[in-house]
Amino acid sequence: MGEMIELTSADGHKFQAYAAGDPKSPRALVVVQEIFGVNRHMRDVADRLAQSGYYVLSPAVFDRAERNVELDYTAEGVKKGLELRAAIAESDVMMDIEATAAKLSPRPTGIIGYCWGGTIAWWGATKSKSFRAAVTWYGGGIMQTKEAVPNCPVQMHFGALDKGIPMSDVEAIKQSQPEIPVFIYENADHGFGCDDRASFNAEANKLAEQRSLAFFAEHLV
Template sequence: MPTIELTAADGHVLGAYTAGPADAARGLVVVQEIFGVNRHMRRVCDDFAREGYAVVCPTLFDRTERGVELGYEAADVARGRDLRGTIDAGKTLLDILAAAAALPRLARRGIVGYCWGGTVAWHGATRSSAFAASVGWYGGGIAAAKAEQPACPVQLHFGETDASIPLADLEAIRAAQPGVEVFVYPGAGHGFGCEERGSYVPADAAKAQERTLAFLARHLG
């Protein structure tokens, strides 16, 4: 497995999965769900790498427990939520900035996150100037931070029937951020882009990925 170690600004050492060409002109920080950098997240990274991106996916749970890889059963969801609850958002920002610094020096840098990572990608856009583009898929914490102003273009993807992100939240995000692209997928639930979940919707996942790639190409060159 192609892994590296990163050192955050506070001295914390964490792991990261990497993929793609080392001399790529475009780089991505890919941010995990609450299930760790597991098989699904590595597949996501490899998919972006095949599009020519250099990718770094930091193992954000390392601040509490190293080497966490969970599945998608109820017990995994509960454990992932518990682990997520131990991680400070400010520390997570340091970790994604360390991941950004590990991308090729001359690459234009974007960030893409899923589930918890979707919220982290929003924070990457609003709480740093490290990225030229940000994409979040079903980030449940974005509505609570909707008033924060992004320093780069942002695109967001949500499922219409996501039980954890009500439609009222999506309308609030749209109202607060008219310049942000917000896509809602009719009938789709949380995690519709994950091929290992029961909520997976292949057609919606493919459409969201098509939109993500077009958005990144537009803003990263």
């Protein structure tokens, strides 16, 4: 079990982050939330990744719009999450991501994100130089900046059944970024890595997490 800590962005904004693992660990990860906040699932992900020897921080990026957000995986939760996401500027999100990375410096740090966080992890790779590796899980917004140049190695994961991220988009991303390993899980839908969703796919989640951890083990040295 981890704990909530407070961080401060460059503009003075104070926000919460869930911290898991040993603060003295030589390697670190930033785990970026879905549109449901730093809820039970995201804390569980952070705890699990920390068990592989990382100090993990999961920043509450919704704090700029509303604090202590923990939404359920319901239609109401989706609606609220989309409203909160729309209320926060990309530049402000990145300020909070940079502040989180700064808290983990100078140890080698990676970033991994899920859903909206998958897109933010892509921003972490392309708009920041604070990370040595980035992993994205079903990041729907990646398509919009698929031509961006990453500043670190990137790995991507998508579900073949994800109607929100059609395979045509994934193929376009692959064509724009031929050096990036892109994994597609044939029987997996959006959110296949979340055991609180009906779309959870234990087999795909296990394989994607193994690949993610192997990627970080290779690059966070």
